[in-house]
Amino acid sequence: MRKSPAVEFKAAVVPTGDETIVTLSFGTGTRAAVKKFDLSKADFAPTDLTSELLYVLEAKSAVEAESRNLNRRLDAARKAAEQVAQTDALTGLQNRRAMTQYLGQLIASRVPxxxxxxxxxxxxxxxxxxxxxxxxxxxxxxxQVLNSETRAEDCVARIGGDEFVLIFVRVTDPVFLQRIAQRMIARLEEPVQFDQYVCCISASAGTSISIDYPNPDPDVMLSDADRALYASKKAGRGQHRFAKDHQSALSKR
Incomplete structure (x- = not known):
């Protein structure tokens, strides 16, 4: 339970013949006293300089509150600007800049x-x-399809017109990755209705896995995944290939 701040009093004693005048004030404890006893300007004599002090304190509190509000607004604006700078405007996916930063963070933290x-x-x-x-x-x-096939910790980025990069965090099993790729490709081959038109596409994909590299490098891994993608296209499109040979693992499952 939070305790109320202690309030200290200051006193001035002035002897006047047979009488003594005692003047009490809160001194530096004025702010705590005002808060504790819910005091206002009316509780002080017109000649009491405490009234002036109260005005200064109220002005200071107002300035501090406005400063906090401004900092919150600026922080929110900064975060919103960062989000816009890392988001693909058309699809709402992350963009190349965000994807590159995320790759670097994963490699630096040694996350597969x-x-x-x-x-x-x-x-x-x-x-x-x-x-x-x-x-x-x-x-x-x-x-929408790619987002539905990934988790919150994964990254789905549009890096070009119809080019995408998906980063699967802590997923290195080639069999599991092959299933994910095949499922996404199958879903993308479903016709899309646009007005009176039926739009039919497919997708080709290539994957590199961080544990296949002694020292993973984002540029090398992206380049290898890109070569695997075009191997998929050359093999007839609508397929998925790995940058490294994982055929033995796929044939055993």
Whole structure:
């Protein structure tokens, strides 16, 4: 239980012949006394300089309160600006800048992860045939699918027109990653209705895994995942490949 602050009094004693005048004041304890006894200006004599002190204290409190409010607003504005700077405006996913920072943080903290590059197949045809409004709608639909297949600690970023990077934190099992990729690709192959148009796409993906590298480097891992992605495209699209050979693990499960 919080105790009320102690209040100290100061006194001045002035002898006047047969009488003695005693003057009491709160001195430096005025602020505590006002708070404890709920005092106001009316409780003090007009000539008491305490009234002036109360005004100064009230003004100081008002300034401090406004300063705290301003700092909170500035902090909220700063966080909002940082969020905008790291967010893809079209899809609401993280952007390349946010993805790069997250990769660096994971590597610095030695947290294992998988880095999956994904590129949409036949997306250019959607833009060319139905227009960019249809393409934007499909990209937002893709973002919803990718978000639904990941966790809060994972990173889903749009790094280009129809290019995405997914970072799976503490996920290094190639069999599990293969299943995730196949499930996402299957979901992305489901037709998307936009107005009177039916938009059909697929996706190709490639993945690098941090534990495959003695000293993981974000640029190297992204480059390796990108090469694996294009190996998937070359193999017929709508597929997933690993940067390193994990075929033996996949064949055993």
């Amino acid at each position: 992860f998988a880095c999956m590059q994904m590129d949409l197949d036949f997306f250019k045809k959607i833009n060319d045939t139905f227009g960019h409004a249809a393409g934007d709608y499909v990209l937002r639909a893709v973002a």
